[in-house]
Amino acid sequence: MKYFLVVALFLAMPIQAQQQDQKQIQEIYEEALSNGKGYTWLNYLSNQIGARLSGSIQAEKAVSYTKSILDSLGLDKVWLQPVKVPKWVRGIPEFAYLESSAGFTNNVPVRALGGSVATPMGGIKANVIEVRGIEELKALGTTKIQGKIVFFNKPMDPTILNTMDAYAAAVDQRYSGATEASKYGAIGVIVRSLNLRLDDFPHTGAMSYGDTPFEKRIPAAAISTNGAELLSTSLKLNPDIKFFFRQHCKTLPDVDSFNVIGEIKGSTYPDEILVVGAHLDSWDLGDGSHDNGAGSVQSMEVLRLLKATGYTPKRTIRVVLFMNEENGLRGGATYASESRKGNENHIFALESDSGGFTPRGFTFESNQGNFEQLLGWKKLFEPYMVHLFEQGLSGADIGPLKNDNIVLAGLRPDSQRYFDHHHSENDTFQHINKRELELGAAAMASLVYLFDTYGTVASSN
Incomplete structure (x- = not known):
């Protein structure tokens, strides 16, 4: 009889524990x-x-x-x-525009990426080359990139249901884009905001220059998704448009x-x-x-x-x-x-x-x-x-x-x-x-x- 009581008590313990956990x-x-x-x-x-x-x-x-x-x-x-x-520190708010021809401009929202250097005081203006990821830079080479602003326009993949995974697949352009573009003579980078919807909010975030000497570091900014769409469409219509941006950030x-x-x-x-x-x-x-x-x-x-x-x-x-x-x-x-x-x-x-x-x-x-x-x-x-x-x-x-x-x-x-x-x-x-x-x-x-x-x-x- 004692044996059956002990077994019954033993079997009841997990049930009691589960009830206590639920409570x-x-x-x-x-x-x-x-x-x-x-x-x-x-x-x-x-x-x-x-x-x-x-x-x-x-x-x-x-x-x-x-x-x-x-x-x-x-x-x-x-x-x-x-x-x-x-x-x-970010400093004075950033400013940017597209210039289709002399005197014809469209302002676009940008924000410096965290850790970026500033542009020269008067900003920079140059022709733009659009890429869909860091891997495209090597194929273009110095001849096509030198002296230009690289526009990284790789969107987050909307078909990936876990948006954290979609973010992970696109974040390298923000983090390492400036470092990689500078190797081919780019003078600045603009990165599409990591955002699945179209809006006017630029999304900042950390970027790194790795071991790039300070004097060779180039400014990097995020452009809103609406701004990225406008820039991409404008480049298709007129590959010779110029992009201007100015930012005053610095590291203390x-x-x-x-x-x-x-x-x-x-x-x-x-x-x-x-x-x-x-x-x-x-x-x-x-x-x-x-x-x-x-x-x-x-x-x-x-x-x-x-x-x-x-x-x-x-x-x-x-x-x-x-x-x-x-x-x-x-x-x-x-x-x-x-x-x-x-x-x-x-x-x-x-x-x-x-x-x-x-x-x-x-x-x-x-x-x-x-x-x-x-x-x-x-x-x-x-x-x-x-x-x-x-x-x-x-x-x-x-x-x-x-x-x-x-x-x-x-x-x-x-x-x-x-x-x-x-x-x-x-x-x-x-x-x-x-x-x-x-x-x-x-x-x-x-x-x-x-x-x-x-x-x-x-x-x-």
């Missing part, structure tokens, strides 16, 4: 949707502080503000981690900044650390609400939700707001370096950096054992329509933590509208949906709860 996750969602704070925090971050380019006064204010929020949550520890960051010496960190100490396994985070910096256009104010407030909200539902973590749960993801990744690199120096044991890290839209699920970088455990949790998220559990890239800032044992995860919201806003003046608070933002925070908190409860397959506990 805890339901409480997280109810708290997020009834009393969520992220939208209010984001309202202040976006509308009272604004764009938070690394090294700017606004970035400093964002550090102070988010630290004050974490201080108010009653966490076990809150601190600032020093990070040296680049300081690039590195400055001091900080990652903002807060944690709840684990009650049972305090040396096992779970991180949830996002980058606090943004580009200087718009106010950075989707990229990445949304992820920042969602990450802070995760800790608030766990505390508000009365949950006591077994493991240490840490929120990290990283500085300088957009133009250097210094915050993520510094955090990982300091963690290694302190011999910290991170078993899980979750990043939100894909906007504040409706959550669809998560992507994971993990070994097969951990991924199989994750698939076992998938049913817990199905009532909340968070169905996507796939292996794939997690996030840039948590990437430096990667090793053979840690599980890295990225929140994956619906991505179809994300590039309407990404890196542009159209990334503003008015485009944030409160409920979608809260659903994302709840999904993140639920996943953190499960990893805290069960650990990882690689863990000995």
